[in-house]
Amino acid sequence: MFIPTLKEKPREAEIPSHTLAIRAGLIRMVASGVYSYLPLGWRVLRKIMQIIREEMNRIGGQELLLPALTPAEIWQETGRWYEYGKEMFRVRDRKDKDYALAPTHEEIITDIARREIRSYRDLPQIWYQIQVKFRDELRPRGGVMRAREFIMKDSYSLDATVEGWQRSYNLHRDAYIRIFTRLGLEFKIVSASGGIMGGSETEEFMVPSPVGEDTIVYCGNCSYKANYEIARGIPPKLELEDKPLRKVYTPVGGSVEEISRFFDTVPQQLLKSLLYVKQTDSGKQPIFLLVDGAHDVSETKILKLGDLRPATSDEVKEWMGASIGYISPIGTDIPVYADIGLKGRKGLITGANEDLYHYEGVNIERDIKVNEYTDIAKVAPGDSCPQCGDKLIIESAIEVGHIFRLGTKYSEAMGATFLDRDGKNKPILMGSYGIGVERSMMAIIETHHDEHGIVWPQSVTPFQVLVTTLNPENYDLVQVADNLYKELMKRDIEVLYDDRSTSAGIKLKDDDLIGIPVILILGEKVWRDGMVEIKIRATNERIKVKHEMCVDKVLNIIKEMQDATQ
């Protein structure tokens, strides 16, 4: 088998999973974010896909295959032709017609549904596909962790009733729990935002890892879990004296850090006044967003307030007459949206709308006309759980799956309706459920490796057993190895046979690197006693057995491993 291993860390790789995927001969880069899967890597991906298939079929999913090349019109119907922007790969055919290389397939599925689904009797349906998708990521990274061409399992549910729709969602949720458990991943299910996909109350399957690109927030005590973008934290209590408003000369710069040092206080006493610009039909309108100095505004949360962007420093100067860092809504009639954590706060410090001056003693109820208190702040370290009050944990994680309740966003936009029992035309209730296949593989490597290489879980290992002969010149040993190989194959065990005639050191190193969980080592050292050695990759445990007993022993070990992960 073609397994080109590398002794040294490739120049382009930084994180363990990326480095190991290249060193173990799983993948090779063709262009930024575009990879070839070599035989060993492809075997692993196929194992992962097989597990996904089994679990999708189990909930009644029907596999289909959809085109990657899709006409522009279909994306224009839902508006995503424009929303997706540069992330969508676009191509033009010889007749100058626009196409997209599909980044996901809601539109195609909805198109099938609107043509073929007539009646509530045709529902429910779960359709899924495992195929290549394209996204022109701003910045691909981590090898196939975030690629531009990648394999995704996407499934779509079509339902007539709200109950059925919830049921389809829960079926997927349960299937995903089984899938990721079988893949040997430790994951957390967190509430998340739908983003461009649409839908509310979506959930993400997150594998905690220092190399994860997402951040999750969860409670160490209760069940609260959410994506950092939408998580809510309760700031620590800060009791401050209610004082009259007073203007203070603050010649130290306008940053939270500088001002809190100047007043010798904690950042939380500061009121961060951020001027944003709201794009409306009638033009641009300034609005203030308020959070305390220890918190940042969540760009995701403020989507609910409309089309917002931070004001430029010139705009701030023009509207407020002061620089960023010295502004506040005090004395203006600009609309104000304050974070709910600010309600009732007093004794705060904020800008005085004059360079080098701040107010202290700000009582938010008394001094600022707040239009609405709403959740706009990101969680900050030290915040506590909104459910139970315990401490929140903030951690980075790899997003391996995301399930969406889409509702009727696509069916309404594209006219995918069915005739209900009462004879009325209604839009189909949809859901969409994705799993990143390569990303799952990378998450597995990221959480299943040691200093020598990968350590595959039984469920996805490219081979279950590796037979290696340390001395391929020794005829007896080779005979026994050949025999073991054949016997194991007969028992439906997937065996890789390392019969390369190279030095023992190289073979043993490579064998560790590629991470097959059970390694049969045939070397002269133990052979003298008529023994062969079984090495458990994960623990480095070595068991010496008589060669006649070896097959049975290996079967037992594999069985134990499988039981342990089920």
Add this chain to the structure above:
RNA sequence: CGGGGCGUGGCGCAGCUUGGUAGCGCGUCUGGUUUGGGACCAGAAGGACGGUGGUUCAAAUCCACUCGCCCCGACCA
């Protein structure tokens, strides 16, 4: 897109400051000795230095532009 870094035999790197047509380790090939953690000896092949243009008698080295890749940020299912 902003900031940083890198591009030199298959892989990993040195050389660049102070210009004089390239070097190391690993790998590869041949022969031999080896075979429990990347072993050894002898011999050999292989690059004109990402690309383009410029400066110069002379450019891997200096200058300009450009392409590619990685990292941080912004953004993002």
